[in-house]
Amino acid sequence: MRRRGGDDKPPVKITRDKFKRALRVFKYVLPYRWAFIGGMVCLGLGSLIFLGIMKVPGEIFNVVSGESQYGLGLGQLMGILFGLLALQSGLSFLRVQLFAIVSEKSIALLRQELFAKLVTLGIPFFEQRRVGEITSRLTNDVTQVQGVFSITLAEFVRQVIVLVGGIGIIIFTMPRLALTMLATFPVVVVLAMVFGRHIRRLMKKRQDQLALTNVVVEESMQTIQTVKAYTNEKFEWKRYVTSLNEAVRISLKTAWMRGLFAAFIIFVMFGALFFIMWRAAIMVQSGAMLKGDLVDFVVFTGIIGGAIASLGNFYTELISAVGATDRVLEILDEESELELTADDKPRKAPRYHGKITYENVRFSYPTRKDVEVLKGINLEIEPGKKVALVGSSGAGKSTIVQLLLRFYQPDEGRILVDDRPIQDFDLSEYRSNLAIVPQEVLLFGGTIRDNIRYGKPDADEEEIIEAARLANAWDFIRSFPEGLDTVVGERGVKLSGGQRQRVAIARAILKDPAILLLDEATSSLDAESEKVVQDALNTLMEGRTSVIIAHRLATIREADCIYVIDNGQIVEQGTHEELSLLEKGIYNQLAKMQFENATT
Numbered sequence: 001m002r003r004r005g006g007d008d009k010p011p012v013k014i015t016r017d018k019f020k021r022a023l024r025v026f027k028y029v030l031p032y033r034w035a036f037i038g039g040m041v042c043l044g045l046g047s048l049i050f051l052g053i054m055k056v057p058g059e060i061f062n063v064v065s066g067e068s069q070y071g072l073g074l075g076q077l078m079g080i081l082f083g084l085l086a087l088q089s090g091l092s093f094l095r096v097q098l099f100a101i102v103s104e105k106s107i108a109l110l111r112q113e114l115f116a117k118l119v120t121l122g123i124p125f126f127e128q129r130r131v132g133e134i135t136s137r138l139t140n141d142v143t144q145v146q147g148v149f150s151i152t153l154a155e156f157v158r159q160v161i162v163l164v165g166g167i168g169i170i171i172f173t174m175p176r177l178a179l180t181m182l183a184t185f186p187v188v189v190v191l192a193m194v195f196g197r198h199i200r201r202l203m204k205k206r207q208d209q210l211a212l213t214n215v216v217v218e219e220s221m222q223t224i225q226t227v228k229a230y231t232n233e234k235f236e237w238k239r240y241v242t243s244l245n246e247a248v249r250i251s252l253k254t255a256w257m258r259g260l261f262a263a264f265i266i267f268v269m270f271g272a273l274f275f276i277m278w279r280a281a282i283m284v285q286s287g288a289m290l291k292g293d294l295v296d297f298v299v300f301t302g303i304i305g306g307a308i309a310s311l312g313n314f315y316t317e318l319i320s321a322v323g324a325t326d327r328v329l330e331i332l333d334e335e336s337e338l339e340l341t342a343d344d345k346p347r348k349a350p351r352y353h354g355k356i357t358y359e360n361v362r363f364s365y366p367t368r369k370d371v372e373v374l375k376g377i378n379l380e381i382e383p384g385k386k387v388a389l390v391g392s393s394g395a396g397k398s399t400i401v402q403l404l405l406r407f408y409q410p411d412e413g414r415i416l417v418d419d420r421p422i423q424d425f426d427l428s429e430y431r432s433n434l435a436i437v438p439q440e441v442l443l444f445g446g447t448i449r450d451n452i453r454y455g456k457p458d459a460d461e462e463e464i465i466e467a468a469r470l471a472n473a474w475d476f477i478r479s480f481p482e483g484l485d486t487v488v489g490e491r492g493v494k495l496s497g498g499q500r501q502r503v504a505i506a507r508a509i510l511k512d513p514a515i516l517l518l519d520e521a522t523s524s525l526d527a528e529s530e531k532v533v534q535d536a537l538n539t540l541m542e543g544r545t546s547v548i549i550a551h552r553l554a555t556i557r558e559a560d561c562i563y564v565i566d567n568g569q570i571v572e573q574g575t576h577e578e579l580s581l582l583e584k585g586i587y588n589q590l591a592k593m594q595f596e597n598a599t600t
């Protein structure tokens with residue numbers, strides 16, 4: 001599978017490359033190829049039988065006017081007709097079943113792989129895109145691809161068979177007329193191409209605009225509390241309406257073009273058809289053609305005309321499907337951080353000692369390349385030590401931790417764990433040695449038990465309760481009527497910030513990592529709970545390397561080393577006592593301020 005470079009802003013154009021690329025979706029059909037082939041055979045036979053059936057009325061006419069060349073009676077013809085009809089019904093039934101199997105299963109396969117890709121993509125991917133855009137690919141675009149397999153492709157093949165078969169029959173039985181007819185085709189085809197290009201462009205714009213509209217909905221719903229607190233309902237509504245109006249405008253423009261396209265095709269097509277029929281009528285008049293053949297001719301020109309008209313539609317449909325496929329493949333072609341393996345057994349990862357070294361690490365976020373967030377960070381943390389990062393908001397503390405989690409790559413310098421560059425470790429193994437209690441804890445929809453067990457999927461009940469107890473979360477969990485089975489998250493009980501933080505701590509306790517990262521882990525707690533949780537954390541920190549980010553200096557007094565971060569650099573480092581001696585030091589200033597605040 002080729003990866004194409006320089007594809008950031010693809011022009012809306014179906015190149016052969018792009019089309020070939022789109023054919024890759026057939027990979028997902030491959031496991032169901034026999035059903036697919038069976039469906040196609042049914043389709044092909046059905047289409048041929050359809051042509052046969054359409055041949056019968058002309059023959060009836062010939063029999064009635066005594067010009068038949070086959071010597072069949074009317075009764076026999078009707079018998080053949082019903083036989084063919086029965087056969088075609090059976091084939092249609094089979095075809096629908098087979099194509100349903102193919103399209104449903106292959107699309108499920110595609111969705112599976114797409115989701116597997118999404119969860120294994122690196123953090124930067126998600127920062128460069130909006131959630132709505134991503135979900136739209138998994139839903140809208142994939143649905144469109146499915147449409148191709150369930151309807152478009154089958155219809156396309158059927159119409160092509162009918163077209164080719166119909167033309168074949170006409171050429172075979174009345175070559176002169178057929179030539180006149182075929183002379184009009186290229187005109188129609190060229191016109192279809194010109195129109196198709198315009199429509200394609202508009203369709204894509206419409207798709208994009210609709211996606212944007214959905215993004216507005218999602219963003220407002222996600223931040224609904226803020227929207228309400230600031231009474232910005234009207235603002236959000238207006239934002240939605242503006243986006244919606246734009247979508248309608250583009251849709252109508254597209255519809256206008258499509259209408260024009262349809263009208264044009266009808267006019268050109270039917271103009272040509274009536275012209276040809278007129279020629280045929282003249283031939284019958286002069287005796288150069290049987291009356292029954294004229295009926296055949298009228299029937300088949302109608303069929304051919306219909307086939308061409310719908311092929312014109314399929315063309316545009318195919319194009320937007322190629323576009324959708326392309327957007328889906330774009331995600332599938334992104335580089336994953338890791339592979340999902342089929343076996344469910346959690347691999348036993350080796351335990352690290354937990355030595356952490358930062359060597360002149362420079363970093364700017366991929367979304368804001370021009371702002372350097374870390375400007376040469378040097379750290380050396382011995383195994384089992386507790387270090388603290390302090391500093392003003394936006395200084396880069398969380399960023400340091402995120403680099404350690406390998407969410408991003410440093411631009412310069414390197415990070416080592418146990419004296420080995422962290423990129424050299426297997427990612428799953430590496431991350432299984434780390435646990436983080438983040439600044440903002442989001443819980444998954446599910447029970448509290450599920451949320452705690454997230455740190456160790458095979459943990460038993462006792463371990464979970466023990467972890468909850470150590471995190472000082474057990475008391476509040478027990479106070480809920482359903483205890484650990486209390487459903488939290490979107491549809492369940494809302495936990496307070498401090499409760500969520502304690503669930504996250506329990507999760508980290510259960511994980512039992514070599515390196516523990518606490519990003520403001522006690523920030524949402526009242527002084528009393530903080531003390532209890534702090535005790536829990538102190539137990540948790542024993543025997544492992546801990547990196548603690550804290551604004552409240554009281555919580556880090558005991559740290560083996562405190563690093564003061566300012567504007568992406570380490571400006572001071574040492575123990576609480578050492579740093580307090582620096583009269584003009586930032587740490588000292590901070591400490592004084594907090595102390596004063598505490599006493600007043």
Ligand SMILES: Nc1ncnc2c1ncn2[C@@H]1O[C@H](COP(=O)(O)OP(=O)(O)OP(=O)(O)O)[C@@H](O)[C@H]1O
Nearest residue numbers: 127365367368373392393394395396397398399400
């Ligand atoms: N995902 C991101 N993309 C782009 N810039 C970011 C991102 N996260 C943080 N930043 C920027 O990087 C800088 C450092 O942010 P960081 O979160 O590391 O600060 P912090 O020291 O943890 O602050 P706080 O104490 O408020 O949590 C800030 O200027 C911030 O705007």
Ligand SMILES: [Mg+2]
Nearest residue numbers: 397398439519
């Ligand atoms: Mg932070």
